[in-house]
Structure formats: structure tokens, C-alpha cells
Amino acid sequence: MITGGGSGIGKAIAKRFTDAGATVVIVGRNKEKLESAAAEISSPRLECMQWDISDLSLCESNFKRAAELIGGLNGFVNAAALGSAVVTGRGYEPWDITEEEWDTLTDVNFKAAFFMMRNEVDFMRARGIRGNILNIASNAACMDITGSYGAAKQAVIKWTRAFGKRFGSDGIIINGIAPGATFTPMIADYAHAIDQPYERHAIGRFIRPDEIAELALYLMSNYGEIICGHTVVADGGDRAATL
Numbered sequence: 271m272i273t274g275g276g277s278g279i280g281k282a283i284a285k286r287f288t289d290a291g292a293t294v295v296i297v298g299r300n301k302e303k304l305e306s307a308a309a310e311i312s313s314p315r316l317e318c319m320q321w322d323i324s325d326l327s328l329c330e331s332n333f334k335r336a337a338e339l340i341g342g343l344n345g346f347v348n349a350a351a352l353g354s355a356v357v358t359g360r361g362y363e364p365w366d367i368t369e370e371e372w373d374t375l376t377d378v379n380f381k382a383a384f385f386m387m388r389n390e391v392d393f394m395r396a397r398g399i400r401g402n403i404l405n406i407a408s409n410a411a412c413m414d415i416t417g418s419y420g421a422a423k424q425a426v427i428k429w430t431r432a433f434g435k436r437f438g439s440d441g442i443i444i445n446g447i448a449p450g451a452t453f454t455p456m457i458a459d460y461a462h463a464i465d466q467p468y469e470r471h472a473i474g475r476f477i478r479p480d481e482i483a484e485l486a487l488y489l490m491s492n493y494g495e496i497i498c499g500h501t502v503v504a505d506g507g508d509r510a511a512t513l
């Protein structure tokens with residue numbers, strides 16, 4: 271199950287995984303976005319599920335429904351999130367966000383990030399399923415920005431480590447990726463073309479979603495087991511981020 275699979279990084283992961291032979295269900299709020307991603311990926315091994323993951327009461331029923339749809343569920347990619355600019359049209363400074371926007375962002379980026387992972391672990395443990403969880407964090411967790419986005423992503427990294435160490439012995443391998451600026455709709459306010467120079471990254475360019483997808487495939491493969499509870503920073507040497 272790939273939340274946020276209707277666009278950007280989640281969509282690229284859905285494509286890479288179906289290309290590799292996996293059967294995938296992509297989740298998002300917007301049905302048209304999901305259908306358009308499905309048409310683009312065009313795989314018989316891809317299903318769509320419309321679900322606003324801030325409604326956490328649907329976890330158990332939707333996990334079961336997904337398992338029925340695709341014949342089992344042994345992996346979760348938690349890619350759904352809201353960027354500050356997408357919600358507020360502004361940035362990450364303390365005065366850029368209202369209390370209402372804070373709630374909208376944190377419901378998805380913080381609260382759902384925790385409970386989705388907790389419920390995914392529950393789902394697999396209850397059924398004795400050995401599998402993987404991959405959390406898409408952000409290198410914003412390593413930057414001196416305020417607002418809720420970076421703080422939520424830092425929490426995701428912490429939970430990835432804590433859950434990873436706790437449940438690795440059950441055969442549930444939990445890892446994360448912290449991407450730098452990746453050319454997706456989330457950063458459309460400043461990334462206008464894939465070949466636009468981007469000096470903040472040492473590599474001088476934006477990261478492509480398919481590059482993150484390749485790393486996701488490794489981490490979710492049997493090889494990824496040796497990396498357990500860790501979030502891999504994939505930010506092209508972002509000069510604004512420090513670990």
C-alpha cells in the first residue's frame with residue numbers, strides 16, 4: 271500500500287514497484303489524481319483506493335479491503351503528506367502558518383504518520399505477516415526551519431528508529447528516506463522545470479522521483495533488511511541541511 275501514490279514520489283514508487291513485479295494499491299484523497307496515475311503507470315498490478323488518511327478510523331477496514339483487492343498486504347509506503355506551501359501558499363517561518371493550517375498539516379504529517387505506522391504494525395503482527403514499512407520523511411528534519419513540517423518529519427525519523435528497533439525481530443522491517451528537494455507538485459512553487467539549476471544541492475539539480483523510487487525498492491527488498499530503523503538521507507548534498 272502506497273499512501274500518496276497518486277503523485278510525485280509515491281507515484282514513482284508505485285511505478286517502480288509494479289515494474290519489479292509487485293502488486294500495489296495507491297491511496298489518496300483525490301480520485302481523479304489516483305486514476306490519472308493508474309492510467310500513466312498502466313499496470314495490471316495496480317489498484318486505487320480513495321482515502322483521506324487523516325480519518326484514522328478507516329485503517330483496519332481499508333487495510334483489509336486492500337489485502338482483498340491485491341491478494342495480501344505485506345508492505346506499506348507512507349508517502350502522503352502536505353507541504354506548507356501547498357496548504358498555506360507561504361513558507362516555513364513562524365508567522366507563515368495559522369492555527370487552522372497547523373491542524374490541517376499536523377493531522378496528516380504528524381498524527382497520521384504515527385497512527386498509520388502503529389496500525390500497519392498491528393495489522394501485520396496480528397496476522398504473523400513479515401514485511402516492510404517505508405516512511406518518507408524529509409531532509410527538512412535536518413534544517414533550521416520552524417513551522418510544523420520539519421518538526422513532523424523529525425518525529426517520523428524518530429518513530430522510524432524506535433519502531434524499527436522494536437519490531438525488526440518480528441520480521442517487520444521499518445526504514446525511511448529523507449529526500450531533498452524532489453521535482454514533484456509539492457515544490458511547484460519554486461521548482462518549475464526538472465533541468466532548472468538548484469545550487470542548494472551540491473549536485474546542482476533537483477532530485478527526480480524515480481531516483482527516490484530506486485532507493486525505496488532497495489529498502490523494501492530483502493536486501494534492505496540490514497538497514498533497520500534507519501532513515502536514509504537522499505538530498506544531493508543539500509547545503510542547508512545538517513545531521
Ligand SMILES: NC(=O)c1ccc[n+]([C@@H]2O[C@H](COP(=O)([O-])OP(=O)(O)OC[C@H]3O[C@@H](n4cnc5c(N)ncnc54)[C@H](OP(=O)(O)O)[C@@H]3O)[C@@H](O)[C@H]2O)c1
Binds near residue numbers: 275301348350448453
Ligand atoms: N518533493 C520534495 O521536495 C520532498 C522533499 C522531502 C520530502 N518529501 C516528502 O515526500 C512525500 C511525497 O511528497 P511529494 O513530493 O511526492 O508531493 P505530492 O506530489 O504532493 O504527494 C503527496 C501525496 O500525498 C497525498 N495526500 C496528502 N494528504 C493526504 C491525505 N490526508 N490522505 C491521503 N493522501 C494524502 C496527495 O494526494 P491527494 O491530494 O490525492 O490526497 C499526494 O498524492 C511526502 O511525505 C513529502 O513530505 C517531498
